[in-house]
Amino acid sequence: xxxxxxxxxxxxxxxxxxxxxxxxxxxxxxxxxxxxxxxxxxxxxxxxxxxxxxxxxxxxxxxxxxxxxxxxxxxxxxxxxxxxxxxxxxxxxxxxxxxxxxxxxxxxxxxxxxxxxxxxxxxxxxxxxxxxxxxxxxxxxxxxxxxxxxxxxxxxxxxxxxxxxxxxxxxxxxxxxxxxxxxxxxxxxxxxxxxxxxxxxxxxxxxxxxxxxxxxxxxxxxxxxxxxxxxxxxxxxxxxxxxxxxxxxxxxxxxxxxxxxxxxxxxxxxxxxxxxxxxxxxxxxxxxxxxxxxxxxxxxxxxxxxxxxxxxxxxxxxxxxxxxxxxxxxxxxxxxxxxxxxxxxxxxxxxxxxxxxxxxxxxxxxxxxxxxxxxxxxxxxxxxxxxxxxxxxxxxxxxxxxxxxxxxxxxxxxxxxxxxxxxxxxxxxxxxxxxxxxxxxxxxxxxxxx
Amino acid sequence: xxxxxxxxxxxxxxxxxxxxxxxxxxxxxxxxxxxxxxxxxxxxxxxxxxxxxxxxxxxxxxxxxxxxxxxxxxxxxxxxxxxxxxxxxxxxxxxxxxxxxxxxxxxxxxxxxxxxxxxxxxxxxxxxxxxxxxxxxxxxxxxxxxxxxxxxxxxxxxxxxxxxxxxxxxxxxxxxxxxxxxxxxxxxxxxxxxxxxxxxxxxxxxxxxxxxxxxxxxxxxxxxxxxxxxxxxxxxxxxxxxxxxxxxxxxxxxxx
Numbered sequence: 001x002x003x004x005x006x007x008x009x010x011x012x013x014x015x016x017x018x019x020x021x022x023x024x025x026x027x028x029x030x031x032x033x034x035x036x037x038x039x040x041x042x043x044x045x046x047x048x049x050x051x052x053x054x055x056x057x058x059x060x061x062x063x064x065x066x067x068x069x070x071x072x073x074x075x076x077x078x079x080x081x082x083x084x085x086x087x088x089x090x091x092x093x094x095x096x097x098x099x100x101x102x103x104x105x106x107x108x109x110x111x112x113x114x115x116x117x118x119x120x121x122x123x124x125x126x127x128x129x130x131x132x133x134x135x136x137x138x139x140x141x142x143x144x145x146x147x148x149x150x151x152x153x154x155x156x157x158x159x160x161x162x163x164x165x166x167x168x169x170x171x172x173x174x175x176x177x178x179x180x181x182x183x184x185x186x187x188x189x190x191x192x193x194x195x196x197x198x199x200x201x202x203x204x205x206x207x208x209x210x211x212x213x214x215x216x217x218x219x220x221x222x223x224x225x226x227x228x229x230x231x232x233x234x235x236x237x238x239x240x241x242x243x244x245x246x247x248x249x250x251x252x253x254x255x256x257x258x259x260x261x262x263x264x265x266x267x268x269x270x271x272x273x274x275x276x277x278x279x280x281x282x283x284x285x286x287x288x289x290x291x292x293x294x295x296x297x298x299x300x301x302x303x304x305x306x307x308x309x310x311x312x313x314x315x316x317x318x319x320x321x322x323x324x325x326x327x328x329x330x331x332x333x334x335x336x337x338x339x340x341x342x343x344x345x346x347x348x349x350x351x352x353x354x355x356x357x358x359x360x361x362x363x364x365x366x367x368x369x370x371x372x373x374x375x376x377x378x379x380x381x382x383x384x385x386x387x388x389x390x391x392x393x394x395x396x397x398x399x400x401x402x403x404x405x406x407x408x409x410x411x412x413x414x415x416x417x418x419x420x421x422x423x424x425x426x427x428x429x430x431x432x433x434x435x436x437x438x439x440x441x442x443x444x445x446x447x448x449x450x
Numbered sequence: 451x452x453x454x455x456x457x458x459x460x461x462x463x464x465x466x467x468x469x470x471x472x473x474x475x476x477x478x479x480x481x482x483x484x485x486x487x488x489x490x491x492x493x494x495x496x497x498x499x500x501x502x503x504x505x506x507x508x509x510x511x512x513x514x515x516x517x518x519x520x521x522x523x524x525x526x527x528x529x530x531x532x533x534x535x536x537x538x539x540x541x542x543x544x545x546x547x548x549x550x551x552x553x554x555x556x557x558x559x560x561x562x563x564x565x566x567x568x569x570x571x572x573x574x575x576x577x578x579x580x581x582x583x584x585x586x587x588x589x590x591x592x593x594x595x596x597x598x599x600x601x602x603x604x605x606x607x608x609x610x611x612x613x614x615x616x617x618x619x620x621x622x623x624x625x626x627x628x629x630x631x632x633x634x635x636x637x638x639x640x641x642x643x644x645x646x647x648x649x650x651x652x653x654x655x656x657x658x659x660x661x662x663x664x665x666x667x668x669x670x671x672x673x674x675x676x677x678x679x680x681x682x683x684x685x686x687x688x689x690x691x692x693x694x695x696x697x698x699x700x701x702x703x704x705x706x
Binding site: 131161415418 | 490492493496499506515516518519520522523526527528531532534535538539593594595648649650651653654675676677679
């Protein structure tokens with residue numbers, strides 16, 4: 001990569017210099033992106049899940065059913081807005097707006113692209129950036145819980161309350177795992193600003209394979225694979241998406257926190273869920289998938305990482321991640337609540353802590369000479385290899401046959417039918433067949449009645 | 451460095467900062483008063499959330515973006531959420547009773563509270579008026595986060611470690627008090643659960659209804675177990691048990 005591309009990377013100094021109309025334009029763009037992503041996201045999800053379940057999905061309104069969500073949204077706006085008698089009116093009213101505001105605010109620090117020229121102004125394709133942008137994202141997602149929790153509480157009935165409580169416990173637990181994954185990113189990137197993290201993922205070292213220079217991936221999804229996996233699992237938990245959609249588990253809690261909601265307030269909750277999904281995909285893209293930077297084969301083309309093109313790569317990555325969200329929903333059954341909590345606290349958290357320890361160890365040996373590095377990495381790896389090879393394999397005991405199991409049952413056990421039982425045909429069936437008059441089939445008559 | 455950092459470092463109050471302050475300061479006060487005045491515990495907590503959010507923004511304005519964000523994430527995001535969690539379990543309709551147990555308590559509290567606030571406010575104002583910030587730029591030279599990290603891990607590392615030890619002790623104490631440890635042999639896995647279920651003396655399934663696998667669907671006809679034996683668990687004890695006669699079981703010609 002030539003230095004002219006690196007000049008495309010916005011730094012923190014590039015922010016806060018836009019004229020007011022440009023700031024307004026960027027804000028409107030980010031907001032519109034959130035709304036549009038919801039409209040298309042719902043359609044996308046229904047179509048993809050439909051494809052996975054071998055059915056067409058929405059295909060009537062507009063081309064390919066694209067306008068289905070718009071129609072649904074319009075319909076929802078004209079529905080009666082029901083306020084339950086037992087509801088806490090003010091909180092009930094504000095809860096969905098809290099959700100939406102937090103979900104949309106997070107979009108303001110997402111870098112959509114590098115420096116571009118808009119009407120002669122050199123400006124980064126990002127609403128704003130601060131030294132603690134990633135913390136702002138965390139703050140938004142943790143404040144977004146309030147919408148769900150308060151919505152559940154203010155509805156004044158049991159199922160929403162249970163949904164709200166579940167969601168608060170869930171989000172707090174998974175925020176810990178998420179925060180720890182981000183710690184690894186901070187350690188590697190050395191910054192907390194989103195544009196800085198994207199820039200840090202750009203300069204991978206060059207690999208020479210068969211005389212051809214290939215840039216080694218600088219993406220943190222590859223460098224920090226455990227963090228990436230845990231982060232993505234945690235985002236699924238954080239956005240209340242299947243298989244972690246316990247707050248709105250329809251088989252247990254009707255619709256969870258939004259059981260009592262209707263009309264536009266319900267629409268706002270739906271909106272916030274999908275905006276949060278898209279936002280989280282965008283955050284994952286920014287932190288782990290190189291942000292707006294083009295993936296390897298495209299970077300052969302010189303202009304891939306400059307101008308407006310990076311927006312395309314960014315949207316591509318976001319759509320791919322949204323697809324994974326949908327894919328998970330189409331594939332995995334919902335976890336039980338205790339399994340879910342165990343996964344968060346007893347699996348993701350310890351793995352993350354151990355990984356951060358390993359990572360900081362690896363980073364501290366960067367200053368060592370080659371021999372020291374070889375020893376530090378080689379000896380543990382060798383021990384691990386030897387242990388895996390020579391680990392005594394436990395052969396499982398041969399399973400007793402069914403007959404042996406039956407014979408070994410203690411006296412007085414629950415009676416079993418004989419193993420060679422043949423069910424005799426019911427005498428009633430033979431009688432009915434024998435006594436029934438033969439069906440009078442005439443040509444052209446309906447033969448289904450036979 | 452953000453614009454606000456630069457502005458605060460300049461020592462004077464910029465327009466943006468002043469506007470934000472005069473919008474949020476009344477809100478923070480309203481939140482504080484509302485927290486005391488609200489009768490509903492959850493409303494009270496929500497007012498406090500408002501105050502905490504305003505405080506978070508104030509920190510950001512005062513060139514401390516890190517502490518501002520941490521205030522929002524940790525205090526409003528996690529701690530107040532746990533508060534709410536507990537309050538919600540108390541029940542929605544539990545509001546404070548309005549009966550004063552101590553006569554004149556409320557008036558005294560208001561007067562004393564106002565007096566205290568006045569004292570502290572005046573004292574702080576007198577002490578900090580016309581004080582210029584010194585060295586903010588040097589502290590934040592490498593960035594706010596790096597500056598805090600430097601202090602935390604050099605000068606204040608002992609206090610930092612002590613605090614974490616205290617917190618861990620509290621967490622472990624809470625665990626010891628609340629957690630009931632089940633001994634290893636008390637835990638039964640799924641296979642042994644099923645074995646115990648089918649062991650002699652335990653009936654594994656729901657009780658058979660009368661007439662199940664029997665020659666008749668009469669309430670008085672005992673059900674048959676899978677091996678063909680009759681079971682008297684299926685019939686009410688008050689009914690006489692008998693097999694139906696051949697005439698009774700014969701077809702009545704009604705089921706054609």
